[in-house]
Amino acid sequence: AAIYFLFSGLIGRSWAMVFAAGGFKVKLYDIAQQQLTSALENISKQMKELEESGFLKGAASAEQQLALISVCTDLKAAAEGAAFIQECTPENLELKKKIFGQLDLIVGDNVILSSSTSCLLPSKLFTGLKHVKQCIVSHPVNPPYFVPLVEIVPHPETDPSTTERTYALMKKIGQTPVKLNREIEGFVLNRLQYAVISEAWRLVGEGVISPTDLDLVMSDGLGMRYAFIGPLETMHLNAEGISDYCERYRDGMRLVLNTFGPVPEFSGEIQQKISQAMSEKVPVVPKVLDARRKRRDEYLTGLSKLKKQMKSD
Numbered sequence: 001a002a003i004y005f006l007f008s009g010l011i012g013r014s015w016a017m018v019f020a021a022g023g024f025k026v027k028l029y030d031i032a033q034q035q036l037t038s039a040l041e042n043i044s045k046q047m048k049e050l051e052e053s054g055f056l057k058g059a060a061s062a063e064q065q066l067a068l069i070s071v072c073t074d075l076k077a078a079a080e081g082a083a084f085i086q087e088c089t090p091e092n093l094e095l096k097k098k099i100f101g102q103l104d105l106i107v108g109d110n111v112i113l114s115s116s117t118s119c120l121l122p123s124k125l126f127t128g129l130k131h132v133k134q135c136i137v138s139h140p141v142n143p144p145y146f147v148p149l150v151e152i153v154p155h156p157e158t159d160p161s162t163t164e165r166t167y168a169l170m171k172k173i174g175q176t177p178v179k180l181n182r183e184i185e186g187f188v189l190n191r192l193q194y195a196v197i198s199e200a201w202r203l204v205g206e207g208v209i210s211p212t213d214l215d216l217v218m219s220d221g222l223g224m225r226y227a228f229i230g231p232l233e234t235m236h237l238n239a240e241g242i243s244d245y246c247e248r249y250r251d252g253m254r255l256v257l258n259t260f261g262p263v264p265e266f267s268g269e270i271q272q273k274i275s276q277a278m279s280e281k282v283p284v285v286p287k288v289l290d291a292r293r294k295r296r297d298e299y300l301t302g303l304s305k306l307k308k309q310m311k312s313d
Contacts, residue, residue: 002027004082006099008039008071011116012088014144019063021058028071034050036071037293048121055301057145057174079106083170084169086138087115096125104129112162112169114138116286119190121156121183133159136166140175146300148176151187201259205270211277227303228310 004027005012016026016039030036039289072078079085085103089095096115103113113135126135137153144150150170154163163179170177180187185311186194188304196218203212225234230244235313239245264270282292 002082003084003086004029004078006030006085006087007089008035009088009090011140011142011144012086013039013043013046014142015086015088015116016069017047017065017142017145018173018175020068021056023058023060024068024173025035026069027078027082029073029075030071033071033073040066040069040071047158053136053301055305075102079103079111082107082111084112084114084166087113089117089193091117093120093124096120100129100135104131107131107134107189108135112136112166114166116140119186122153123157123183125155126155132157134162136162137183137187138166138177139189140171141189143291143300144175146297146304147215148174148177148304149189150177151180151189152177153180153183153187155183155206157164178195198264199260201264201266201270201274204274205264206261211279228307295303 002025005015007031008016008028008030012028012030016028019026022249028036028039030039039275044062044066047056047066050056056065058065085107087096087099088104089099096117098145100113100115109131111134112131113126113131115122115135115137116139117125117137118139120137121136122135125137126132129135132155135155135259136158137151139151139153141147141149152163152166152170167177178188184191200214200218203209206212209217231235235245236242282288
């Protein structure tokens with residue numbers, strides 16, 4: 001059965017590569033043929049580079065994987081025979097609602113309609129659709145090719161079988177799906193991320209630490225630990241289990257947490273200070289930013305390879 005992606009932007013292309021690596025037939029849909037042509041060129045180039053560096057996912061060659069990806073500018077034709085449709089349009093509620101409204105009229109009762117949204121709630125996206133039971137959010141982490149997590153978030157009316165099928169499919173292509181039992185603003189990844197960002201912002205703003213040193217606390221400290229185990233298991237291992245940890249550190253944690261400041265505005269003087277420090281490190285020039293992103297992806301590739309190795313040891 002074909003898997004089919006709406007829109008050939010960055011996330012659509014990444015998803016296509018992930019599913020092709022899993023051996024699935026993929027159709028990329030976009031309104032403009034030119035977009036699709038450049039998307040295929042881009043995917044082909046990336047796959048060949050990954051193959052050369054030994055980082056290509058899946059058992060098949062780049063050429064075989066590329067052969068699984070086709071393109072289409074007709075929504076109706078694209079949706080035919082699809083088992084799973086992943087929408088990857090820009091983060092705009094009206095646009096996404098329009099697309100799901102069109103899909104709702106042409107799909108049957110078996111296809112799963114999934115959105116890549118990072119912050120729009122399923123209840124905002126899918127309410128009122130006649131196929132609402134088949135709708136779900138599958139939020140990837142950028143770049144999905146190297147970072148396996150996918151947050152699966154149901155609409156209040158999503159059928160449990162839709163959640164199960166989506167979960168199984170993500171597992172099958174080598175991603176790491178997690179299920180949210182209900183929708184919540186920011187889902188889980190961004191809630192954790194924003195908690196860290198806001199305290200980072202306050203610490204820099206209060207002059208406790210410089211922006212570059214703040215980043216080191218994460219990259220060469222907490223982040224190393226969190227690359228392999230989560231915060232709850234970390235607590236569990238840092239004492240004789242969670243209960244012992246709570247006995248020992250409960251008061252200290254509450255004391256510290258009660259000193260946290262209000263939610264920052266993320267603007268003004270502190271923004272300038274952080275912006276200046278980051279721009280000295282990585283100048284805001286497209287070429288430099290792209291090179292740094294490429295480096296980041298190389299680090300992530302190496303890390304995901306290491307994680308795989310360590311899991312199989």
